[in-house]
Amino acid sequence: MFGCLVAGRLVQTDSQQVANDKFIFNLPDYENVNHVVVFMLGTVPFPTGMGGAVYFSFPDPNVGQVWQLLGFITNEKPSAIFKISGLKAGEGGVHPFGMMSAPQAPSVAQVGVSIEALDQLAQQTPAATATVSTLDTFTQFTQKMLESLYNFTSSFAVPQSQMTPNPSEVFIPASSVLKWYENFQRRMQQNPYFWKT
Secondary structure (H helix, E strand, O other): OEEEEOOOOOOEOOOEEEEOOEEEEEEEOHHHOOEEEEEEOOOOOOOOOEEEEEEEEEEEOOOEEEEEEEEEEOOOOOEEEEEOOOOOOOOOOOOOOOOOOOOOOOOEEEEEEEEEEHHHHHOOOOOHHHEOOOOOHHHHHHHHHHHHHHHHHHOOOOOHHHOOOOOOOOOOOHHHHHHHHHHHHHHHHHOOOHHHO
16 A cells, blocks of 8 residues: 655565554664655555555664654655654654554664544644755755855954954955845745846
């Protein structure tokens, strides 16, 4: 019914059915996984009014299994990609998987799919860091570059009273760099492709 995909690995379609409405995938070597894709195979749809809540569990020897809600899939949205690299072990919430036995290997995490009513899915709040950024990589790069430039130039800032006169150097007020940075960032938020016109 479900598949699970991690970049650079084979597709997993061998979920373990642990209850009538619950399925588990094991993720070995989870420390090297940034994103996971969970999808419906297309062979069996969800029953009308139902969908699948997707959870992630770290192996935590101190606490046992800690499940975190990543999001959901439905017949209308049969696949989703989730960022798991930002999740923290030991932080979890209410989940439908009970006290299942955790995998024995310390570097094996689990992805679980729980079939639940759509109205129940709509009321659940996924872990904040599980959602994948909607910004494209160009926009992310540009924002990081702007921050880096501003932080770099600011690290050389000195008050005017401490400046040593040097007739061969040109000085730019830090307020001018800050104003440019804020304007550029505002324009990027309004239209990431403004620079093409």
